Amino acid sequence: MYRRQLMMLAGSLPLMSTAYAQPTRRSRPGDPSWPSAAQWQELNAQVGGQLVQVTPPLDACRAAPASAECTAFFKGLKNPWLIGDNVALTQTSGWVDAWTSTPSAYAVAARNAADVAAAVNFARTHRLRLAVKGGGHSYQGTSNAPDSLLVWTRAMNRIELHDAFVGQGCSDRPQPAVSLGAGVVWLQAYDAVSKAGRYVQGGGCTTVGVAGLIQSGGFGTFSKRYGLAAAGLIEAEVVTADGTVRIANACTNPDLFWALKGGGGGSFGIVTRLTLRTRELPEFFGAMFVNVAAKSDAAYRDLIERFVTFYREKLFNPQWGEQVTFRRDNVLGVAMVFQGLDGDAANAVWKPFFDWLAARPNDFALQAPPFIAALPARHFWDAAFLKANAPDFVLNDDRPGAPSGNVFWRSNIGEAGWFIQGYESVWMPGPLIEPANQPRLVDALFAASRLWRVTLHFNKGLAGAPAEEVAAARDTATNPAAADAFALAISASEGPPAFPGIPGHEPDIALAKRNAKSINAAMDELRKLVPNHGSYVSESNYFEPDWRGAFWGANYARLRQVKDKYDPDGLFFVHHGVGSEDFSPDGFTRLK
Structure with a gap:
């Protein structure tokens, strides 16, 4: 017996020694192992000439910071469509002490899954750092990496509507659906689906990529009614680390399918196409905006208390979503949306709240009259309709010759090119909104607002959503805390587009650190209520110490098993991603 074991061990020694002799560091330009010019040309031929040697976008600014060219560059960073169409840029320019947007050395401007597979095989063979960019909206910097090969999916923007879709290998009942290429952004998806009289659950920001949002879980404006975006995934086409183009659904590669529903983008493979279920389109979508100023600290605490009660009684249901901000200057900022109500019905919901304010004129004042309006749901993402009927709410892609349909919400302008100073989030459990616990919640919100502004994103917590949507969310890899939360609390601070070493456009590091400290202190007030807090992977602290527990909770162990099965060598890497x-x-360096 021992002789047989010894022979088996001896027979395995060459294989074992080969495995352990493999380098543990990925290649960088200048390394002997970096691909030669001829090898890069071979890849270019395989992808039909779609290989790009990326030019650093800041060269002009480094050469002449005060030049017109540099000024135009920074102006362009406030246009998310321009950023998305540039292989070298990302929608966030960086995060203090964390990362700075830096382009890849080369990029494959992929047109199909075959191009993606060729890039994956090349990266694996030559031990290259891979990065993947669709919409490029990652706050964590995962859609760029210096000295890497980028798979850029922007051109993969096909949209196909289905009246009766059944996943490959499945025998489910056919259902209405839409297939979206990995380069599609949500404005394009919403516009196509709503014009067909249907609705698809996605993200709120119009220029966010569909693939990244689905893989991160995905909350949109109307998630309180339609649930988690990832829960609507029926099927995905994905290129795994071995270069195989796979179908993942509930019947084919179901473990990979589950991981793609909220397990984080760029960790398990490169998604090239997604098919999402579509729903019946309501008659109306609408919005409500108001800022209420309290004239003293005591009145402001009363205002918070009244709003929390009002929210629980009137707004904690599938009809209402989006957010309210508690500001340090004693202003309550409300920016909410609704579905399934007309304007009159929405006004009626808010009347008791405004009557309460009107009865205390010495304590409260509206900074402007409240705005409440409903739009036909078919036109909520129709660029021509919005520009004609709601021009104050959208901005245009201002490049000469840009498609007329390229618009984005004016409220998102601050995020275009921004440099993040600090960003933290906490899931707020549903029981906190119940009457018995409201005093504790009010105290925490008031205390936090003394330190930094805090926003409750009600649509990013599924407590109050239909039971079937909550159940569907639990069948994804997203942290189960999201299904139990009434809101996601976010506190953040940002500066204009900035890059270290560019005079006149450098981040204010001292200010950023002060603000980040205030954000952390404000969120600590809320974390007292939620000691074992979870956090939304797409909107979270870059420096989150317990990121595995915060992002995925008890799901992490299962996600790690899927990672080890489909990507045992860790070809796919993102900051605080699985594995x-x-x-x-x-x-670049494997540690274990």
Whole structure:
């Protein structure tokens, strides 16, 4: 018996020694292992000439910071459509002490899954750092990496509507659906689906990519009614680390399918197409905006208390979503949306709240008359309709010759090119909104607002949503805390587009650190209520110490098993992604 074991061990030694002799560091330009010019040309031929040697976008600014060209560059960073169409840019320019947007060395401007597979095979063969960019909206910097090969899916923007879709290998009842290429952004998806009289659950920001949002879980404006975006995934086409183009659904590769529903983008493979279920389109979508100023600290605490009660009684249901901000200057900022109500019905909901304010003129004042309006749901993302009927709510892609349909919400202008100073989030459990617990919640919100502004995103918590949507969310990889939360609390601070080393456009590091400290202190007031807090992976602290528990909770162990099965060597790496604990922070050196 021992002789047989010894022979088996001896027979395995060459294989074992080969495995352990493999380099543990990925290649960088200048390394002997970096691909030669001829090898890059071979890849270019495989992808039909779609290989791009990326030019650093800041060269003109480094050469002449005060030049007109540099001024135009920074102006362009406030246009998310321009950013998305540039292989070298990302929608966030960086995060203090965390990362700075830096372009890849090369990029494959993929047109189909075959192009993606060729890039994956090339990266695996040559031990390259891979990055993937669709919409490029990652706050964590995961859609860029210096010295890497980028798979850029922007051109993969096909949209196909289905009256009766059944996943490959499945025998489910056919259902209405839409297939979206990995380069589609949500404005394009919403516009196509709503014009067909249907609705698809996605993200709120119009220029966010569909693939990244679905893989991160995905909350949109109307998630309180239609649930988690990832829960609507029926099927995905994905290229895994071995270069295989796979179908993942509930019947084919179901473990990979589950992981793609909220397990984080860029960790398990490169998604090239998604098919999402569509729903019946309501008659109306609408919005409500108002800012209420309290004239003293005591009145402001009363205002918070009244709003929390009002929210629980009138707004904690599938009809209402979006957010309210508690500001340090004693202003309550409300920016909410509704579905399934007309304007009159929405006004009636808010009347008791405004009557309460009107009865205390010495304590409260509206900074402007409240705005409440409903739009036909078919036109909510129709660029021509919005420009004609709601021009104050959208901005245009201002490039000469830009498609007329390229618009984005005016409220998102601050995020275009921004440099993040601090950003933290906490899921707020549903029981906190119940009457017995409201005093504790009010105290925490008031205390937090003394330190920094805090926003409750009601649509990013599924407590109050229909039971079937909550159940569907639990069948995804997203942290189960999201299904139990009435809101996601976010506190953040940002500066204009900035890059270290560019005079006149450098981040204010001292200010950023002060603000980040205030944000952390404000969120600590809320974390007292939620000691084992969870956090939304797409909107979270770059420095989250317990990121595995915060982002995925008890689901992490299962996600790690899927990672090890489909990507055992860790070809796919993103900051604080599944399996990233095996690598150095930059993803270049394997540690274990």
